[in-house]
Amino acid sequence: MTPLGLYEPGTSLLHRAPTGPSLLAVLLIAAGTVLTSDPWVLAGVCGLVALGYVVARVPWRRLRPLLRTLALLLVLIGLVQWWLLGPERALVIALRLVAAIGAASLFTLTTRVDDLVSAVERGLGPLRRFGVRPERVGLLVGLTIQSVGTLSGIAGQVRASAKARGAGGSVTAFAVPFMIRTLRHADALGEALAARGWGDDDTRPSPPHVAEP
Amino acid sequence: MIEFSGVGHRYGDRVVLDGVDLTLPQSRVALIGANGSGKSTLARTVNGLVTPTEGTVRVDGRDPARQGSAVRRRVGFVFSDPDSQIVMPTAGEDVAFSLRRTVRNRAERARLAAETLTGFGLGDHIEHPAHQLSGGQKQLLALCAVLVLDPDVLVCDEPTTLLDLRNKKAFAERLAGLRQQVLLATHDLDLLEGFDRVIVLDGGRVVADDEPEPAVAHYRKLCT
Numbered sequence: 001m002t003p004l005g006l007y008e009p010g011t012s013l014l015h016r017a018p019t020g021p022s023l024l025a026v027l028l029i030a031a032g033t034v035l036t037s038d039p040w041v042l043a044g045v046c047g048l049v050a051l052g053y054v055v056a057r058v059p060w061r062r063l064r065p066l067l068r069t070l071a072l073l074l075v076l077i078g079l080v081q082w083w084l085l086g087p088e089r090a091l092v093i094a095l096r097l098v099a100a101i102g103a104a105s106l107f108t109l110t111t112r113v114d115d116l117v118s119a120v121e122r123g124l125g126p127l128r129r130f131g132v133r134p135e136r137v138g139l140l141v142g143l144t145i146q147s148v149g150t151l152s153g154i155a156g157q158v159r160a161s162a163k164a165r166g167a168g169g170s171v172t173a174f175a176v177p178f179m180i181r182t183l184r185h186a187d188a189l190g191e192a193l194a195a196r197g198w199g200d201d202d203t204r205p206s207p208p209h210v211a212e213p
Numbered sequence: 214m215i216e217f218s219g220v221g222h223r224y225g226d227r228v229v230l231d232g233v234d235l236t237l238p239q240s241r242v243a244l245i246g247a248n249g250s251g252k253s254t255l256a257r258t259v260n261g262l263v264t265p266t267e268g269t270v271r272v273d274g275r276d277p278a279r280q281g282s283a284v285r286r287r288v289g290f291v292f293s294d295p296d297s298q299i300v301m302p303t304a305g306e307d308v309a310f311s312l313r314r315t316v317r318n319r320a321e322r323a324r325l326a327a328e329t330l331t332g333f334g335l336g337d338h339i340e341h342p343a344h345q346l347s348g349g350q351k352q353l354l355a356l357c358a359v360l361v362l363d364p365d366v367l368v369c370d371e372p373t374t375l376l377d378l379r380n381k382k383a384f385a386e387r388l389a390g391l392r393q394q395v396l397l398a399t400h401d402l403d404l405l406e407g408f409d410r411v412i413v414l415d416g417g418r419v420v421a422d423d424e425p426e427p428a429v430a431h432y433r434k435l436c437t
Contacts (some may be wrong), residue, residue: 006302006303006342007303007340009340112303113302114309114310114322114323118319135314142300142301142310143300146301146302149344150296150344153344185296188292188297188298189298189300191262192290192300193300194262195260195262195285195290196285196310196311197286198314200281
């Protein structure tokens, strides 16, 4: 399971919140956690994010894998930081991670990627005059979120294959096929996007049609 | 109508297509042949995914190499692995994504996507994570993502390779009911039922061009 959750349908306040301000809030939380080193402030932000999960009524089945991933990350990074910088610094970094990942995950659980892409496109619209292509940036954001799940799926399959061949602990048996499959996927995705017209310059709207099966 | 005039293609020294001349006005046309025979490459030239190194391709008079954008609006493409075609996390969002460049209104995109998915029996899966659908449902989703744009031509490259018998049958039934001209590159000879014309490729050349039964007989002979 990935730290970034897929959308969980719902009708809570956070589900209904406009996407642009929600995204801004996540960015502010992420930036804010870097700017402060006060563990009490960071703990407060973590508490606020946790409250967000309660308000969004995120089901336990979605919460459990997120907590597991976070715990694993915290143990690994926390131990290294503790060893390198001491307990206080390790605590601050751990709280920063919890707040930032927790807020990002809450956002993806309560926001459709389609809405996010539209919000990014709208937000970057004024930059069009400077050569920015908002629809391309929006697509990039959507694909980035989607790729987290895809790469996680590929990693799981490669790990299972390595295990089946008795090479469960081998870094090479994991890294080489993972890299090859990831590149192949990127290639195929690029081809699929090109086939759907993403790469063509012409974006003139044309009347929509409805296909009949 | 799809026309190939002296179409050839090379990857370095390797010739994958060699002097293909075809005019395809029929509604259902299939390309069959062994692995590496050139059928996928030929199919990819139709919407400009591959630009032939020799000759020209025309779709309703337009050249995909020069008028790619215009051709891609008329030609939909379904690949063998639906996982590589799914761009958005949920089925509804993925189909709506196809409309992003042509329909500005988000609610309208969602409505059209839901309508198309429902038409293909995926109405209950609109909010469902796309990658968690079954193989057959994913391929139907890929088909929906293409058909929501109502293209005139549908090119399918080995669309049933990853499907079981039941899903393969369901996919073939959906394909048969479409109004679009279908160009199907396939190994799956069961799919050819009801097709108007079957072209057999071998070593990048057309070696047979007939109705399904004689064309398949020719292909079987090639394989023995």
